[in-house]
Amino acid sequence: MHNKTLTELSKGLRSGEFSSVELTHHFLNRIDQLDGVYNSFITVTAEQALAQAAAADQQLAKGNTPVLCGVPMAHKDIFCTEGVRTSCGSRMLDTFVPPYNATVVENFAAAGAVVLGKTNMDEFAMGSSNETSYYGPVKNPWQTQCVPGGSSGGSAAAIAARLTPAATATDTGGSIRQPAALCGITGLKPTYGRVSRWGMIAFASSLDQGGPMARNAEDVAVLLNTMASFDDKDSTCLERPVPDYTATLNAKLDGLTIGVPEQYFGDGLNPAVEQAVQDALREYENLGATIKDISLPHSNLSVPAYYVIAPAEASANLSRFDGVRYGHRCDNPQDLEDLYKRSRAEGFGDEVKRRILVGAYCLSAGYYDAYYKKALQVRRLIQQDFVAAFKQVDIIMGPTCPNPAFEFGSKGSDPVAMYLEDIYTIATNLAGLPGMSIPCGLVDDKPVGLQLIGNYFDEARMLNIAHRFQQQTDWHQLAPPSITNVSLQDESIAHANGESA
Amino acid sequence: MTIERADIEKLAKLAQIGITEENIVATTNSINSVLTLVDQLQAADTTAVEPMANPLDATQRLRADTVSEANCRENFQNIAPAVADGLYLVPRVIE
Numbered sequence A: 001m002h003n004k005t006l007t008e009l010s011k012g013l014r015s016g017e018f019s020s021v022e023l024t025h026h027f028l029n030r031i032d033q034l035d036g037v038y039n040s041f042i043t044v045t046a047e048q049a050l051a052q053a054a055a056a057d058q059q060l061a062k063g064n065t066p067v068l069c070g071v072p073m074a075h076k077d078i079f080c081t082e083g084v085r086t087s088c089g090s091r092m093l094d095t096f097v098p099p100y101n102a103t104v105v106e107n108f109a110a111a112g113a114v115v116l117g118k119t120n121m122d123e124f125a126m127g128s129s130n131e132t133s134y135y136g137p138v139k140n141p142w143q144t145q146c147v148p149g150g151s152s153g154g155s156a157a158a159i160a161a162r163l164t165p166a167a168t169a170t171d172t173g174g175s176i177r178q179p180a181a182l183c184g185i186t187g188l189k190p191t192y193g194r195v196s197r198w199g200m201i202a203f204a205s206s207l208d209q210g211g212p213m214a215r216n217a218e219d220v221a222v223l224l225n226t227m228a229s230f231d232d233k234d235s236t237c238l239e240r241p242v243p244d245y246t247a248t249l250n251a252k253l254d255g256l257t258i259g260v261p262e263q264y265f266g267d268g269l270n271p272a273v274e275q276a277v278q279d280a281l282r283e284y285e286n287l288g289a290t291i292k293d294i295s296l297p298h299s300n301l302s303v304p305a306y307y308v309i310a311p312a313e314a315s316a317n318l319s320r321f322d323g324v325r326y327g328h329r330c331d332n333p334q335d336l337e338d339l340y341k342r343s344r345a346e347g348f349g350d351e352v353k354r355r356i357l358v359g360a361y362c363l364s365a366g367y368y369d370a371y372y373k374k375a376l377q378v379r380r381l382i383q384q385d386f387v388a389a390f391k392q393v394d395i396i397m398g399p400t401c402p403n404p405a406f407e408f409g410s411k412g413s414d415p416v417a418m419y420l421e422d423i424y425t426i427a428t429n430l431a432g433l434p435g436m437s438i439p440c441g442l443v444d445d446k447p448v449g450l451q452l453i454g455n456y457f458d459e460a461r462m463l464n465i466a467h468r469f470q471q472q473t474d475w476h477q478l479a480p481p482s483i484t485n486v487s488l489q490d491e492s493i494a495h496a497n498g499e500s501a
Numbered sequence B: 001m002t003i004e005r006a007d008i009e010k011l012a013k014l015a016q017i018g019i020t021e022e023n024i025v026a027t028t029n030s031i032n033s034v035l036t037l038v039d040q041l042q043a044a045d046t047t048a049v050e051p052m053a054n055p056l057d058a059t060q061r062l063r064a065d066t067v068s069e070a071n072c073r074e075n076f077q078n079i080a081p082a083v084a085d086g087l088y089l090v091p092r093v094i095e
Helices: A006-015 A018-036 A045-062 A102-108 A151-162 A178-181 A215-228 A271-286 A300-320 A336-347 A348-363 A367-391 A414-420 A427-432 A459-472 B005-017 B021-043 B074-076
Strands: A039-043 A074-075 A114-119 A166-171 A187-188 A209-214 A257-261 A291-292 A395-400 A434-441 A444-454
Touching: A006 A018, A006 A045, A006 A215, A006 A459, A018 A039, A018 A045, A018 A074, A018 A114, A018 A151, A045 A114, A045 A166, A102 A114, A102 A215, A114 A348, A151 A166, A151 A178, A151 A209, A166 A215, A166 A271, A178 A291, A178 A367, A178 A434, A178 A444, A178 A459, A187 A459, A209 A215, A215 A434, A257 A271, A271 A291, A271 A336, A271 A348, A271 A395, A271 A434, A271 A459, A300 A348, A300 A367, A300 A414, A300 A427, A300 B021, A348 A367, A348 B005, A348 B021, A367 A427, A367 B021, A395 A459, A395 B005, A414 B021, A434 A459, B005 B021
Parallel strands: A074 A114, A074 A166, A257 A291, A257 A395
Antiparallel strands: A039 A114, A166 A209, A187 A209, A187 A434, A395 A444, A434 A444
């Protein structure tokens, strides 16, 4: 059952091939027996999942249910879940049990989806390797000595290891697309404002955007239909109708013009990754598309602009964690300042503290114009590059990441080496454009992602373009070798203890 | 721009994050590494470029000034580190 896509599982539930309770047991059993290696879940909600599955089976028996009714999935541990610990990968929120649900969580609950648990992530979504999680790194199911990418590494690894058919994720500088690429799955970051940020723990509010991950574009379209909504609780949410993203999946690509930015194929790109991307572009030509060379001249400034804007916003957002109202509090504070300083020093990990300090510096008196204002001006230049490009082309394509998954610890102690892994994904967040990563090859037996960047609100077209590629290729169907030959114990003995961490 | 020990101490105060003596040098070095990266921005010509805070240049939507949420004080206090009589407890501030 775990090798079926979300769409296939939905059909199986409706045809009576299996029940939601059987399906949920199957995935919980896999998590129980396999996730000790991958560490992709922080919290497994077995008892609740089985209750949701039983309720879904009753709905399914009546017929006429939403397509996600009874289908198991997982939420990144950044989305608040009422009554279920939401850690954001941080010691600061290790015991935080939210009193409310994120809008995204509500949307999936209303559709009858079954939530298996909360997935691991870089602390406060700050990282590209999942090494900053308080709960330990996630292992890449393709090669467990390698990182799964980040920050949504738990969601990506869990899907790749067939522990869940789908998961939610978030993307501030590449945190959906980069782990999707490194784990060989499909992920989409929508246009800024398409998915509600209410109840999604904030990192950099003008860049953060939730989006779905699954094995293929068809499943991602199904998920986005439920995930995207107008939400008056999020003042930056778009007041635009949500189209049916599955309706146009099969549209023909004749006449499509694909822009290929020269700056995404320069120094630093692994030649084998480049070859895989070029092969994918040839496939698109076979499908009727025309390739056009374009230029995004300010691309080289996207990483520097991001590392002013994101830390500045983070330093403001994370000031709420003060050890007073919720979250970690140090023992025996001597005075109020000691309470703040020690609670934050103990509650946050090194990368989070580094970004808060950088942000505080960029916003401090005397430096605001030189750093923050300058970065916001460069941000507009980067956006204008894209606006000009989309006058000539329908979609932009290139590599998602310069390299396939790298080994744990291989980036050393210089934070900038890690930051450069997001060199092709960050500009999309700065411009607020939708982006996707789909599998397009293997390098050193590890997956490589093709990045698609669409125009504003063009998610449906982007999904159509991804889906047509996936009908011609089978990269998205490959499973990590480590999971294909595992034999599991009898399912009936699993989860006798109900909910487990 | 290179920052030094005194700058880090000032930042630690601004950000209310304690930094231990043994971590000051490593913290200073890693922040300088990030600042060297972001200094590349200074080369960009941004004359007459309007700063962009929202990617869609959207302004914040306003809602009617009416009560929309129920009082959830007890729920919120349940997750606080220390409370009494409906108040959040912190160390004594005024002697």
